[in-house]
Amino acid sequence: MGMVRESQFHVLAVDDSHLDRKMIERLLQKSSCQVTTVDSGSKALEFLGLRESNDQNALETHQEVEINLIITDYCMPGMTGYDLLKKVKESVAFRSIPVVIMSSENVPARISRCLEEGAEEFFLKPVKLADVTKLKPHMMKTKLKKEGEKPSEEENATLKPEESLVVEMILPLNQELELEQKEPMLSSNKRKAMEEVISADRSRPKYNDITTSV
Amino acid sequence: MDTLVAQLQRQFRDYTISLYHQGFLDDQFTELKKLQDECSPDFVAEVVSLFFEDCEKLIGNMARALDQTGNVDFSLVGSSVHQLKGSSSSVGAKRVKGLCVTFKECCDSQSFEGCVRCLQQVDIEYKSLKAKLQDLFNLEQQIVQAGGRIPQVDI
Numbered sequence: 503m504g505m506v507r508e509s510q511f512h513v514l515a516v517d518d519s520h521l522d523r524k525m526i527e528r529l530l531q532k533s534s535c536q537v538t539t540v541d542s543g544s545k546a547l548e549f550l551g552l553r554e555s556n557d558q559n560a561l562e563t564h565q566e567v568e569i570n571l572i573i574t575d576y577c578m579p580g581m582t583g584y585d586l587l588k589k590v591k592e593s594v595a596f597r598s599i600p601v602v603i604m605s606s607e608n609v610p611a612r613i614s615r616c617l618e619e620g621a622e623e624f625f626l627k628p629v630k631l632a633d634v635t636k637l638k639p640h641m642m643k644t645k646l647k648k649e650g651e652k653p654s655e656e657e658n659a660t661l662k663p664e665e666s667l668v669v670e671m672i673l674p675l676n677q678e679l680e681l682e683q684k685e686p687m688l689s690s691n692k693r694k695a696m697e698e699v700i701s702a703d704r705s706r707p708k709y710n711d712i713t714t715s716v
Numbered sequence: 717m718d719t720l721v722a723q724l725q726r727q728f729r730d731y732t733i734s735l736y737h738q739g740f741l742d743d744q745f746t747e748l749k750k751l752q753d754e755c756s757p758d759f760v761a762e763v764v765s766l767f768f769e770d771c772e773k774l775i776g777n778m779a780r781a782l783d784q785t786g787n788v789d790f791s792l793v794g795s796s797v798h799q800l801k802g803s804s805s806s807v808g809a810k811r812v813k814g815l816c817v818t819f820k821e822c823c824d825s826q827s828f829e830g831c832v833r834c835l836q837q838v839d840i841e842y843k844s845l846k847a848k849l850q851d852l853f854n855l856e857q858q859i860v861q862a863g864g865r866i867p868q869v870d871i
Contacts, residue, residue: 521766521803528751528759577798606802628744628806631751 511641512536512567516546516574516586517604526573526604526629533634535641538567543581543589546572552593569599570641575627576605576612584616591620600640604629721864728855732869735852740845745808746871763807764849770803771812771842778835782828793831794823800838811841 513535515526523539530537540546550569572590574583581589587601603616606627613624622640625633735741752759774796781793801816803809815838822830856866 519770519799519802519806521763521770521806524763524766525751525806528756531755532751532753606798606805627802628747630747 509645510534510536511570511638511645512538513571513573513637513641514546514549514569515539516541516543516572516578516583518542518575518578522575522604522627529629529631529634530573532631533637535637538569543574543578543583543586546574546586547589550590550596552589552596570644571600571602571637573602573604573625573637576603576616577607584612584619587616587619587621598644600637600644602637602640721859721862724855724859724862725864725867728852728859729867729869731852731855733871735848736871739810739814740848742808742810743871744805748807761853767803767807767809768842768846770800771838771846774800774803775835775839775842778831782831782835788826788828788831790823790826790831794820797823809842809845812838812845815841 511534513530515523515530515537517523517526517539518541520541523541527537527539538549540549549567572586574586576583583603583605587603590599590601591597597620600622601620602623602625603621604625604627605612608626616624623633623636736745748760748763777796778793781789781796797816797819801813801820804812804816815834819831819834819838822834859866
């Protein structure tokens with residue numbers, strides 16, 4: 503069923519509570535993700551290779567580990583999840599990584615602030631397995647972007663690079679469209695992100711052409 | 717003829733159901749069980765153990781803060797209550813979580829007596845839950861030792 507290459511998604515989970523770190527780790531592992539947990543926003547930035555510096559040029563080192571999603575608690579001492587979200591979105595190297603916020607408190611103003619700042623989702627704690635399955639489409643997007651940036655190798659050698667890219671896009675794009683139908687009230691950022699993916703696809707051959715050629 | 721395994725399984729089922737019906741556990745505990753599998757066979761026990769460690773630590777913090785007669789830092793107590801509420805919510809400890817809601821209100825209104833009362837209740841409640849879950853885990857062990865499978869209990 504899945505046309506996408508089998509490499510696992512790697513999620514960076516941030517929470518100051520040991521118990522909640524254990525929970526989110528298991529939830530993500532159960533959804534077949536590789537997980538790294540850290541207990542603070544500053545450690546998250548360190549892990550990414552992004553230091554807390556105002557000088558954008560100086561310390562944005564090459565990301566050694568590919569992270570497909572960051573999921574963070576909102577309420578943390580020192581750097582909050584919101585602060586972390588801002589830093590990630592301000593960073594040229596890491597702004598394309600989807601960020602999800604978790605909180606035990608249902609504060610509408612907080613939720614809209616996070617979504618406006620570019621968070622993909624806002625989960626109320628306790629987070630459940632059903633919530634975690636919503637993350638796959640967001641993580642697929644980063645894989646697509648990465649695939650789009652480099653020529654494909656190995657198994658797809660016989661296909662033209664463009665065709666192999668489209669094959670890989672079929673599954674996630676269906677999910678994208680489903681997502682759109684289910685959630686019409688998207689924040690402007692979320693909608694923008696999705697439109698980028700869909701419009702990118704318009705330049706490629708249409709669905710029926712691909713399925714028959716595969 | 718009722719085998720030992722069948723008896724134990726029935727006890728386990730009844731006990732589990734009673735814990736839910738009496739409000740000790742809520743469906744988040746069920747969610748915890750979904751996360752336990754062959755890869756993580758002791759997950760529930762591990763998480764529950766972390767929860768009780770949290771309880772001890774946070775209740776200790778609150779007690780110390782409330783002990784500063786005349787100079788109680790209610791926001792400090794409140795922040796510990798907030799953390800305890802989060803942990804109890806994550807494991808499905810329904811009664812403890814409910815007490816934390818009341819406790820938080822006492823902190824916000826800076827009611828010393830209210831806080832002391834809540835602290836006592838939370839302490840009793842978490843210890844009671846700890847004993848009950850220990851009994852439940854013991855039943856599980858007995859079932860396994862008797863060669864049986866732990867039944868799936870639908871609440």
